[in-house]
Amino acid sequence: MVESCGLKCIKALLFVFNFIFWLSGCALAGVGIWIVIDSESFIQVLDNPLLINAAYIMIGVGGFVLIVGFCGCCGALKESKCMLGFYFTMLLLIFLIELAAGILASIYGSDIERYVEKTMNETLQLEYGEKKLVTDAWDEGQLVFECCGTYGYSDYLTSRWIESDRANPSENYPESCCKIADITIGQPTDRAKCYDPTDPMWATEYMNTNGCVQEFKEWVDQRIYILGGVGIGIACLQLFGMILAICLCRNIRSGD
Structure with a gap:
């Protein structure tokens, strides 16, 4: 047929x-x-x-x-x-x-958000600087999302990382929190000014002050x-x- x-x-x-x-x-x-x-x-x-x-x-x-x-x-x-x-x-x-x-x-949805916040904060507080994979992931995330810490840069003040031996004890957050000129290079726009909160342009030109949870939520909301x-x-x-x-x-x- x-x-x-x-x-x-x-x-x-x-x-x-x-x-x-x-x-x-x-x-x-x-x-x-x-x-x-x-x-x-x-x-x-x-x-x-x-x-x-x-x-x-x-x-x-x-x-x-x-x-x-x-x-x-x-x-x-x-x-x-x-x-x-x-x-x-x-x-x-x-x-x-x-x-x-x-x-x-x-x-x-709200339970998922709380879980993400909780687990992010736990890994930052307990494992940043202790486990290389966690440290690298946080550094990469902070560079990409232009953020610092779970809720802000002060999260590092209560972390195990702050208690560990570091080259410069006056730096209260990692270099990945600094604003960068080129993400492919990953170098801070001005490393010295990134760690100088007295500079009037500190929060706008040299340092990422927003927490990563906030930035991630905004990224999701936009999409x-x-x-x-x-x-x-x-x-x-x-x-x-x-x-x-x-x-x-x-x-x-x-x-x-």
Whole structure:
């Protein structure tokens, strides 16, 4: 039986959609692998096994998406109602899990923020200067976000780092708290003035006085609508894929 134009169109759309879906699985698994391999310092800063477990979950979910996308492509090409049914069921399951995760994130968002603040402060107070991975991660974060300490530079005054042997006891915070002219070089704009709070331009030109929690929250807030839009877009694509699978199944049934 010669395929109708509508059936060919549905098959093509479903194949293209699932190829994109398959690529998203590759990306998700890739990010999870990157976190496990290259982000030990970040994991050390937040110091909780849940983070590394989350990375492994991302790898697992990415692999699962790869399988589902492959089934969708094959189901569309071979017009297999069995594969399309499996694909629809798995896509619906993913959609429901994402919906539940979004609801839980909105409910427990404040708890997550408190956890991040608590763990950041604990690693700064107890492990900065003691563990190289933690120290490097804090220094890099302070340079990137242009911040100092969890809530401010005074956090270092109560840390173990302040009690340790240092080259210059008059420096009450690390060099990474200083403003820099070029992040690729990482050198302070003026190291001497960075440690001179009497300078009238100290807080604006030479020293990062804001805490990293505040800067990180602002960074997230500036991008929350983008993240929300991406999430809604992905959900709409998944619904579109389920609708295409149903339509293709009906066309196959009517042609049998």
